[in-house]
Amino acid sequence: MTWADSLRTAWAGMWSSKLRALLTMLGVIIGVAAVITLVAIGNGASQAVASRIETLGTNVLFVTPGPGTPFTTRQVAYIRDNTPVARVVVPLLNSGGQLSVGTSTLAAPVVGTTPGYQALGAIHLAAGRFLVPADITFNRDAVVLGANVSQALFGAGNPVGAHVSLLGQRFTVVGVLQPVGQGPGTSQDNSVFIPLPVAQFLLSTQNLSAVLVGASSPTAASQAQDLLTNLYTNRFGSASSVTVASEDQVLATLSATRATFTNLLAGTALISLVVGGIGIMNIMLVSVTERTREIGVRRAVGAVPEDVVLQFLLEAMVLSLTGGALGVGAGLVMVHLAPLFLKTPAVFTPSAVVLAFVFSTLVGLVFGLYPAVKASHLHPIDALRHSG
Amino acid sequence: MIRVEGLVKDYPMAGDTVRALHEVTFEIPTGSLAAIMGQSGSGKTTLLNLLAGLDGPTAGRYWLNGRDVSAFGVVEWSRERNRTIGFVFQAFNLLPSMSALGNVELPLVYRRVPPRQRRERAQAALEAMGLAHRAHHRPTELSGGQQQRVAIARALVGDPPLLLADEPTGNLDAETGDEILNLLAALNRQGRTIVIVTHSAEVAARCQLVLRMRDGRMLPAAAGGGA
Numbered sequence A: 001m002t003w004a005d006s007l008r009t010a011w012a013g014m015w016s017s018k019l020r021a022l023l024t025m026l027g028v029i030i031g032v033a034a035v036i037t038l039v040a041i042g043n044g045a046s047q048a049v050a051s052r053i054e055t056l057g058t059n060v061l062f063v064t065p066g067p068g069t070p071f072t073t074r075q076v077a078y079i080r081d082n083t084p085v086a087r088v089v090v091p092l093l094n095s096g097g098q099l100s101v102g103t104s105t106l107a108a109p110v111v112g113t114t115p116g117y118q119a120l121g122a123i124h125l126a127a128g129r130f131l132v133p134a135d136i137t138f139n140r141d142a143v144v145l146g147a148n149v150s151q152a153l154f155g156a157g158n159p160v161g162a163h164v165s166l167l168g169q170r171f172t173v174v175g176v177l178q179p180v181g182q183g184p185g186t187s188q189d190n191s192v193f194i195p196l197p198v199a200q201f202l203l204s205t206q207n208l209s210a211v212l213v214g215a216s217s218p219t220a221a222s223q224a225q226d227l228l229t230n231l232y233t234n235r236f237g238s239a240s241s242v243t244v245a246s247e248d249q250v251l252a253t254l255s256a257t258r259a260t261f262t263n264l265l266a267g268t269a270l271i272s273l274v275v276g277g278i279g280i281m282n283i284m285l286v287s288v289t290e291r292t293r294e295i296g297v298r299r300a301v302g303a304v305p306e307d308v309v310l311q312f313l314l315e316a317m318v319l320s321l322t323g324g325a326l327g328v329g330a331g332l333v334m335v336h337l338a339p340l341f342l343k344t345p346a347v348f349t350p351s352a353v354v355l356a357f358v359f360s361t362l363v364g365l366v367f368g369l370y371p372a373v374k375a376s377h378l379h380p381i382d383a384l385r386h387s388g
Numbered sequence B: 001m002i003r004v005e006g007l008v009k010d011y012p013m014a015g016d017t018v019r020a021l022h023e024v025t026f027e028i029p030t031g032s033l034a035a036i037m038g039q040s041g042s043g044k045t046t047l048l049n050l051l052a053g054l055d056g057p058t059a060g061r062y063w064l065n066g067r068d069v070s071a072f073g074v075v076e077w078s079r080e081r082n083r084t085i086g087f088v089f090q091a092f093n094l095l096p097s098m099s100a101l102g103n104v105e106l107p108l109v110y111r112r113v114p115p116r117q118r119r120e121r122a123q124a125a126l127e128a129m130g131l132a133h134r135a136h137h138r139p140t141e142l143s144g145g146q147q148q149r150v151a152i153a154r155a156l157v158g159d160p161p162l163l164l165a166d167e168p169t170g171n172l173d174a175e176t177g178d179e180i181l182n183l184l185a186a187l188n189r190q191g192r193t194i195v196i197v198t199h200s201a202e203v204a205a206r207c208q209l210v211l212r213m214r215d216g217r218m219l220p221a222a223a224g225g226g227a
């Protein structure tokens, strides 16, 4: 029997029992669709991180204290004094908080900062104003809302002048940011900004999460990085007490984390693909039993055991590959639907399709082999005597 | 063509064994039209299965076409059945999922004959059985006699020098049975060796050689009715 004949037989067999074939393939369809969708979501998250950082401007350094390093507001002046190339130095205190207006509530990242943040050039106002020096000086309970936060709490209306409760305090909305784009986590769109001293008071801390240093050129940023790294290494005696990283480096670290995340998702999806393979093996074993007599007849008219292996293996492969193809289709649909339902970006990559196909082929091979070999070991006369 | 010596077949049965063949020895020369007769359960089907290599003997030796095939493995037997042996089962054994044509094509499929050619040859074999008009019917859509003829067409499509037929006329009316027999006789005259298991004295009468079996033993050879 040739490959073409076996393929034709396998294809015809699948068509003759469509429902059963579909149910058999379901595991593989779901597995492949899951691989494509989850990898797309993982990639979407990575890209969101990338776009988020790019919005901060290209010449920004992140000065971040290591665990246990005292890092108070005084560092702002210290950095400014020691880094003449710095165009702007902005303190950050990150936390999370529950916002509420009337009955609607929302958890959001809360960024305590200074008016200098706007000078980094990353944010644009849709309404009202950003934090001003007077907010800092007089510890005003003023809050600037990210676009999504505003949308979630106030809908399309203009919230400037409205009051929100945050960290147990009543804040006045002074401004709303323009949307940056898609992005989970701490994207500006989902964050709110309050004056640094207010945040420090409410969180009862003197420390900062980070200081952003904006330089006027990549060369200046690089100079500032070397300078600050030396400064802090000398001061604390260790390079890890305070890290000074460029945007690229932070991006690299974050995308490494995201890559791990994506791999984890893909791994989970691949496991479901393996489960799909077990489904195929199960049905192939049933099929071998049902068609024992057929195997006997084929052996009687001259099929060698390899012919039988080929026939059943190709049948398993046709199932897993058809399942793979349907799974790719389902995956593409889900990649388009996921952002609508999960509010997370999904970025389709062709390599996920290749991965899914390679795996569904492997699944067909691996899980089809045992039933096929089992079929080929049947003795012709025993197979012919098999009733049913 | 066929020579067997001391062929024994035991079937294991729940701790016990049933001896279906007791040291059977005989010879069927090339070009014979031979009949195997005997009561039901005397071991005819068992013997035919051994001759086709579908089952292995418990003991004994077997020469086919002058070659000792006693030690043949599964692959060698598959090739032998595919090229030199046509087999007609007592129970037809047609594949229900395929058309008559598809069933008849099967031996050629495993001989790797290209699709168009094997289609033509299968069609011709069905035509010779008077079934050209039923080529695209499934076995379940055919009468018993028609199924029998499809099975014979399948056995003959590869033009094998040896045809083993287990009661090929058992399911047919006298007239059709005669037709089939005439056909087999004609094939025999072309030089094919044909072995027919039969209960019919009429059939046996047309064979040059009649082997009689009883309780798994071969009775002393007696000349057939002559043809």
Ligand SMILES: Nc1ncnc2c1ncn2[C@@H]1O[C@H](COP(=O)(O)OP(=O)(O)OP(=O)(O)O)[C@@H](O)[C@H]1O
Residues within 6 Å of the ligand: A385, B011, B012, B013, B018, B019, B020, B038, B039, B040, B041, B042, B043, B044, B045, B046, B047, B090
């Ligand atoms: N698979 C088997 N297991 C055990 N015993 C068997 C098996 N096949 C056949 N036998 C026994 O072997 C003996 C011969 O059976 P066989 O089928 O060869 O008879 P037969 O001559 O072809 O009969 P019939 O004319 O009814 O077809 C019988 O006693 C039968 O019970």
Ligand SMILES: [Mg+2]
Residues within 6 Å of the ligand: B044, B045, B046, B090, B166
């Ligand atoms: Mg019998």
